[in-house]
Amino acid sequence: MNSLRRMLDILDLFKPDQPVIDVDAVCTQLGYTSASAYRYIRELSDVGLLVRLPRGYTLGPRIIELDRQMSEYDPLLASSKGIADDLVAQTGLDVLVSELYGSTVINVLQKVGADTDPLNFGRGRPMALFRSATSRVILAYLLPRQLRRIYDANASQPDLQRLGGTWKDFSKAMLQVRKQGFCVSVGELDPGKTGMAAPIFDEKQRILGSITLVGPNQRFEAFNPSFLSGLVTGAARQITTSIAAND
Template sequence: MSTGVGSAERILGILDLFTENRLEWTADEMMAELGYTRPTLYRYIKTLKDAGFLSQNGPHGLTLGPRVVELDFLMRKSDALLLEGSAVLKDLAALHPATALLVRWYGNKLLCVASEVSSPEPKSSYPRGRPMPLARGAISRAILAHLPRRQMLSKIRENLDDLRELGMGDTVEEIADNLRQMRKGGTLIARGEVTDGVVGIAAPVFDASRAPVAVLCLTVDRDTLDDAKLKELSGEIWAAATRLSDALTHMRIEDVVLGEL
């Protein structure tokens, strides 16, 4: 079997088929979806099964395998964002009945990597590993508004229809201008865009390059908020995101210095 880039991309294409809405696939369904020949697909499936990334479920079905769990365990022990952010989440959740979220951004996805729930009846709860819409909500804006201009414009074009629907503007430039204005206010706030009746209050987390890599967010039942409480929580979230950014930057600088010794 070839180990070139093409083969790697095709193997990743098989793993990308699995979503919350589609947890099991047969080989025939994979062939119809991906267009791979049967011999090629079977080689890839065998490779993934042998490595533990796929498991057989009954005579025909395939699901994700135990290696995924193993890698998640290792990520929890090594991911600086998680290691530094877990305590921050607990502190935020203690401020007000809410769901506190730590969300990582990569590619075209926003992915919840940790959460803390303090509300007795949460209206919004994203467990670890569940993706979120890139163009909706306070979390999305906390990323988009702080991207470098070229990257921001690219992401706006990719999600233009959704952003127009939300009233963010009609053109790419108009939406970009609105996002730049939003970031001047500190935290990014959205009302009911992802979950009805919920207010999202979000702030970006930066790494040493000063690019947004993640978001801290509180999702709060709007009926428990007044203007004073919203202002208070906004300040707390921004301060927490700043502390987390500083911690990640400090860790990165230490890594660079140690690497040069």
């Protein structure tokens, strides 16, 4: 398992400023030996997750195949698309559906509203864990031991410190989100924009992700806050129910 994890960690090296990697990059950035780096790259290439170019390796066509499979058949996405479309029609706001894996929250679906100014964090982008309603509403529903692990790993981060300088303060802030049932952030990721998110659960009522309304502050202010919170929490419940029914 450790060997598989080490091999898959190579995929994390791909970033906007590093679209191509080579063995030296793997060795330098991950601390692997040359023999291990060559072996992992060969195995990833054999299954289509990497492809060789003159300057090194980039993500392979298998990624596109998996993306298509997820886009068309993933239970969360299948349960969310129609509901997200309805939210856009009712509000004119953007809608994001996001999913948790490990300690990362990533947007897996984006439906664009009336605002022509694109979001800084659309589909396929990891979300800041402590600076967005999208992520905070997920954190609020983690098991205490999971939340404590994330806190301990990020305790020195200014974004986390803003939510609570101590574990007690931070856990209290997360409990408040949980009691409210939704989370709001204003201008934390996109200046002049507000986000309101509600939690989505799997068939065993474990936190799976979130659905978020996002748009200009002025558009948010045109609605009664309780109307919007009712929409987004209702949508989250519908998605949760649909996922459970399709289990």
